[in-house]
Amino acid sequence: MPGFEVFGEEEKREVLDVFATGVLFRYEFGAQRGDVWKVRQFEEAFARYTGAGHAQAVTSGTAALKVALAALGVGPGDEVITQGFTFVATWEAIFDVGAVPVFTEVDETLNMDPADLEKKITEKTAAIIPVHMLGAQARIREIKAIADRHNIPVLEDTAQAAGGRLEGRHLGTFGACGTFSFDSVKTMTTGEGGMIITDDRELWRTMSEYHDHGHDHVANPGGRGGEGRRFIGFNYRMMELQGAIGLAQLAKLDDMIAAQKANKNMLKEAAAAIPGATFRTILDEEGDSATFMAFMLPDRERAVRVNQILREHGAGAINFGENTWHYYPKWEHLLEGKTPCRNGWPFQAGGRKQVVYDPDALPRSAEIMTRTLVYQIPVKLSDQARATMLAALEKAAAS
Numbered sequence: 001m002p003g004f005e006v007f008g009e010e011e012k013r014e015v016l017d018v019f020a021t022g023v024l025f026r027y028e029f030g031a032q033r034g035d036v037w038k039v040r041q042f043e044e045a046f047a048r049y050t051g052a053g054h055a056q057a058v059t060s061g062t063a064a065l066k067v068a069l070a071a072l073g074v075g076p077g078d079e080v081i082t083q084g085f086t087f088v089a090t091w092e093a094i095f096d097v098g099a100v101p102v103f104t105e106v107d108e109t110l111n112m113d114p115a116d117l118e119k120k121i122t123e124k125t126a127a128i129i130p131v132h133m134l135g136a137q138a139r140i141r142e143i144k145a146i147a148d149r150h151n152i153p154v155l156e157d158t159a160q161a162a163g164g165r166l167e168g169r170h171l172g173t174f175g176a177c178g179t180f181s182f183d184s185v186k187t188m189t190t191g192e193g194g195m196i197i198t199d200d201r202e203l204w205r206t207m208s209e210y211h212d213h214g215h216d217h218v219a220n221p222g223g224r225g226g227e228g229r230r231f232i233g234f235n236y237r238m239m240e241l242q243g244a245i246g247l248a249q250l251a252k253l254d255d256m257i258a259a260q261k262a263n264k265n266m267l268k269e270a271a272a273a274i275p276g277a278t279f280r281t282i283l284d285e286e287g288d289s290a291t292f293m294a295f296m297l298p299d300r301e302r303a304v305r306v307n308q309i310l311r312e313h314g315a316g317a318i319n320f321g322e323n324t325w326h327y328y329p330k331w332e333h334l335l336e337g338k339t340p341c342r343n344g345w346p347f348q349a350g351g352r353k354q355v356v357y358d359p360d361a362l363p364r365s366a367e368i369m370t371r372t373l374v375y376q377i378p379v380k381l382s383d384q385a386r387a388t389m390l391a392a393l394e395k396a397a398a399s
């Protein structure tokens with residue numbers, strides 16, 4: 001899973017290029033920096049790699065979601081639909097632009113259920129955020145078709161699926177834009193960092209200005225600070241050191257995915273021997289980034305029992321049905337409307353509750369998530385770790 005497993009001389013060399021100039025800022029300093037523009041090069045390389053027209057680097061995957069939503073014009077009074085199995089960042093970003101998150105069920109892809117999406121669209125829906133969770137494809141073509149029929153933009157949260165594809169096309173390029181995270185545990189990492197890709201030049205331009213206080217990076221007639229401003233912005237700028245690491249990591253991404261695929265296939269074969277085990281629906285195995293392997297048992301009791309055996313033999317799996325960071329009924333701060341803001345925003349507005357969440361609102365997701373077990377797939381699997389996992393899966397198969 002994490003790109004930190006393959007940190008090496010390549011990352012060091014890229015970072016040293018930056019220190020040689022002393023310029024950590026991604027813009028300006030023309031004379032001092034010579035030809036070193038790491039963040040800009042990283043954006044160009046990432047756009048080229050994914051086949052997108054434009055890429056905008058930012059400080060994190062969460063910031064990428066927020067900048068994308070802001071650029072899509074989403075704000076107070078709007079609803080944004082996402083899925084009840086995702087990282088908290090997806091809906092934090094929705095709240096942060098002033099909108100209200102609405103959650104759909106997941107199906108056995110462990111991603112957004114298009115039929116439930118259709119039911120949750122209202123006249124307030126301003127964007128739809130399917131998440132390509134655990135490295136593999138959401139039903140993005142169906143979701144996009146539904147969204148198009150309602151004229152609603154799709155933002156793909158691709159934080160967990162860099163390098164993932166569907167029928168040869170990169171995830172993140174199906175919707176109006178796609179966001180990525182390069183935090184410390186993601187498939188490719190810059191420590192902290194994020195990226196947004198889009199084919200829409202105007203949307204990119206808005207993101208570029210918004211993420212840097214409104215500075216214009218295209219026309220810029222008066223130089224930095226001398227230009228006019230089209231709107232208010234914020235600061236989500238990536239720094240040169242992150243751009244440098246990103247260049248080295250991106251160059252290794254396809255090899256990391258290939259290594260993960262080999263490890264995943266081996267574990268999958270062993271897990272298939274567990275009585276009653278089935279696998280998560282993967283729409284396109286070839287395009288799976290193989291950062292995770294998810295398998296299902298017939299019911300919750302059986303999943304608990306199997307995981308107990310795996311745990312006893314040193315290879316416990318993740319049950320996201322119990323996970324407090326990725327699963328809707330476990331987000332108690334969301335369900336209870338907890339906020340540091342004294343007037344209750346974003347759960348209350350104008351002294352009135354504007355949103356209430358019911359922990360039992362997603363029964364189909366609960367049915368699936370509580371009987372699903374997940375392994376993170378490492379890039380490098382030591383002989384010992386491999387032997388431990390295979391032996392544990394064998395014990396589970398014999399149970």
Ligand SMILES: *Cc1c(COP(=O)(O)O)cnc(C)c1O
Binds near residue numbers: 063090159181192193
């Ligand atoms: C990691 C993650 C994010 C947030 O990325 P950060 O870089 O950690 O802010 C958003 N969405 C999903 C699905 C993630 O897994």
